Amino acid sequence: MIRLLLALAATVGFGLLLASCNTLSKEECVAADWRVIGESDGAAGYEPQQRFAAHAKSCERVKIVPDQTIWFQGYQTGLVRYCTPLSGLARGQSGGGYANVCPPETASGFLRGFNLGAKQHGLQERLNSMQNDYSSKETEIDELSDRLKDAKDGDRSELRRRIEDLEDDMHDIRRDQRDVQDDLDRVNEDVEWFQRNPSAELPAPGY
Template sequence: MIRLLVALAATVGFGLFLASCNTLSKEECVAADWRVIGESDGAAGYEPQQRFAAHAKSCERVKIVPDQSIWFQGYQAGLVRYCTPLSGLARGQSGGGYANVCPPETASGFLRGFNLGAKQHGLQERFNAMQNDYSSKETEIDELSDKLRDAKDEERSALRRRIEDLEDDMHDIRRDQRDVQDDLDRVNEDVEWFQRNPSAELPAPGY
């Protein structure tokens, strides 16, 4: 299957993608320890077929063919480090994706951590976006207030209405932020518990 994907890498779509994003430099191809490279790829959770095909495409430039079997031995060793509950948690917290690479016996633990980390990451991103929106509206109010001081009478009413609308929006943002912060606090507590008990199910369902 991997050899098939290497061949497919020469096709227009996949080939252009890999050519534009070499995974290894020419020097790295020449000096490659394919087991070490495979272990690094596995520990990072790369999808194996696409990753090996990308290496093969990168090393075509110097006419080097990666050692598939040695690379895959390293990949499997690296995957053992990747497919753990705490690794899943870190992956989810970073906002990264999951390529469905863990075997059944470790996938459930990895996914428990990954889903919890992804929930924490999503809530934090949402909270930050609200804060940015709040700050943007706050800045706009300051600018409008400056304009208001020098505005003509016929402009003052419109400026005041816009300021009032922005203040209402800011009030709503703060209310929604409190709800998100409550959710985030609960998830942060679950994360702390999970870090101490990575092999156990969370006591509260839903994550």
């Protein structure tokens, strides 16, 4: 009986996993406006071949074949909205990737924004990671300090040494945080400038 329940649970879980991979529901396939769907996909920056193939796979369940020509016309329209400098900035800031979908005439502007946003995102992530590390060591010091109160003489020196090592680590983290924060402040200034002047090159080199 237990084996049967486990098998059923595994089957249901696998079915849910497959369902979660579908880009469109059965109802969406039946009612699909492929131009609108294509435009939405282009505006989101999806890689076209993979995205359309995923739609086709989703709609096999109801024996519907997507209209690739109409979908691609919509995709091209959406791509115009996606391939802008400010869209690239937002994509980079979100930590998302880039599927190399923008045509040459708009790719450079998109990538200027994308690279700047990605740098801002990366620096913020580093700061967050440092703060988490600092808080973790702070908690560990509190725990060691509590143990120190009731420790035997033979253990006290070892506990103090571990606390001192953690305090040294925290000092190093704070120093590195200041450096990263300085970098982030400069990038934030560049982002503000870029938002006002999305079509111009940044005055500072390197992005």
